[in-house]
Amino acid sequence: xxxxxxPGLGGGFNINQLQKQAKxxxxxxEKLQEELNQxxxxxxSGGGAVKxxxxxxxxxxxxxxxxxxxxxxxxxxxxxxxxxxxxxxIRKVDxxxxxxxxxxxxxxxxxxx
Numbered sequence: 673x674x675x676x677x678x679p680g681l682g683g684g685f686n687i688n689q690l691q692k693q694a695k696x697x698x699x700x701x702e703k704l705q706e707e708l709n710q711x712x713x714x715x716x717s718g719g720g721a722v723k724x725x726x727x728x729x730x731x732x733x734x735x736x737x738x739x740x741x742x743x744x745x746x747x748x749x750x751x752x753x754x755x756x757x758x759x760x761x762i763r764k765v766d767x768x769x770x771x772x773x774x775x776x777x778x779x780x781x782x783x784x785x
Contacts, residue, residue: 700776708772713764717757722750726761728769 708728716723721741725733726757741750 697777701773704772704776708769711768713761713768715757715761715764716755722753722757724754724757724761726758726765728765730762730765732758739751754768 676717699700712725713727714723714725718741721738723734723736725735727733735754737750737754740754743749
């Protein structure tokens with residue numbers, strides 16, 4: 673009688689079934705990744721003075737700036753608003769990806785995208 677090479681998994685352990693499940697999960701993850709890459713997140717800062725749209729690949733699609741916040745004497749404030757807006761958009765994409773991955777895998781995969 674062959675000795676069980678995977679103690680704790682019982683005699684009914686089926687490596688082929690595990691491989692099929694892993695392949696199915698990989699296909700689901702790839703499909704989800706493509707769907708998430710197409711999604712867009714919109715974030716604003718400064719009470720709507722700056723708006724950023726970013727996709728699931730973390731590519732900035734557009735930046736909108738209200739004319740009244742463009743002050744040649746205070747470029748630093750505008751720069752800060754843009755940086756804050758882009759960083760918040762990236763955080764929201766990361767959160768969206770993590771939540772969707774948990775639905776597919778039962779656990780998150782940080783840094784997958």
